[in-house]
Amino acid sequence: xKEVEQNSGPLSVPEGAIASLNCTYSDRVSQSFFWYRQYxxxxxxxxxxxxxxxxxxxGRFTAQLNKASQYVSLLIRDSQPSDSATYLCAVSGxxxxxxxxxxxxxxxxxx
Amino acid sequence: xxxxxxxxxxxxxxxxxxxxxxxxxDMNHNSMYWYRQDPGMGLRLIYYSxxxxxxxxxxxxxxxxxxxxxxxxxxxxxxxxxxSQTSVYFCASSGDHRGEQYFGPGTRxxxx
Numbered sequence: 001x002k003e004v005e006q007n008s009g010p011l012s013v014p015e016g017a018i019a020s021l022n023c024t025y026s027d028r029v030s031q032s033f034f035w036y037r038q039y040x041x042x043x044x045x046x047x048x049x050x051x052x053x054x055x056x057x058x059g060r061f062t063a064q065l066n067k068a069s070q071y072v073s074l075l076i077r078d079s080q081p082s083d084s085a086t087y088l089c090a091v092s093g094x095x096x097x098x099x100x101x102x103x104x105x106x107x108x109x110x111x
Numbered sequence: 112x113x114x115x116x117x118x119x120x121x122x123x124x125x126x127x128x129x130x131x132x133x134x135x136x137d138m139n140h141n142s143m144y145w146y147r148q149d150p151g152m153g154l155r156l157i158y159y160s161x162x163x164x165x166x167x168x169x170x171x172x173x174x175x176x177x178x179x180x181x182x183x184x185x186x187x188x189x190x191x192x193x194x195s196q197t198s199v200y201f202c203a204s205s206g207d208h209r210g211e212q213y214f215g216p217g218t219r220x221x222x223x
Binding site for chain 2: 031032034036042043044045046049051088090092096097098099101102103104
């Protein structure tokens with residue numbers, strides 16, 4: 001059984017701070033890693049994808065992947081109240097059509 | 112482009128009734144998926160279709176059937192609804208095997 005673990009939170013950070021969201025996964029052959037943002041009552045929205053070890057930056061978002069430790073993280077710099085949402089980590093295997101999702105971390109950015 | 116669309120947005124059913132949830136995508140994606148999302152359980156895959164003409168079971172397929180009508184459309188059918196099927200249902204699509212999936216707005220289903 002493939003598992004993706006996230007701290008459920010809530011994670012509270014002040015406006016302007018860095019929010020750090022973490023995810024671990026159990027399947028060593030996982031190849032693709034994603035972060036989705038889900039506002040309350042809305043559908044998941046893809047915000048970052050990462051496929052190789054290291055960092056990937058996109059605006060205020062940085063995804064970090066460490067396959068040896070089976071760990072992926074998302075950093076949000078200069079956090080804004082509009083970043084308040086649940087963040088879902090998702091993982092897929094090599095050539096797999098299926099994503100395994102974590103249960104999500106709820107982030108609250110305090111003005 | 113509308114992306115992924117789903118109908119209906121809301122539905123209330125009585126136990127034993129049947130219904131079909133519709134999903135369509137205009138991104139020319141090969142793969143389509145149906146998930147359910149329940150509090151504390153996260154997103155769970157019900158069925159998926161890797162390409163037109165194929166369907167496969169996901170993690171929680173019992174009580175559901177699917178049809179990949181054509182490349183654009185993928186429907187989910189509940190033959191005899193049960194209260195345990197009360198959930199939010201999301202359809203998603205992806206264009207390649209790397210896994211980037213794009214979600215529709217969801218259907219909130221209540222079974223009484």
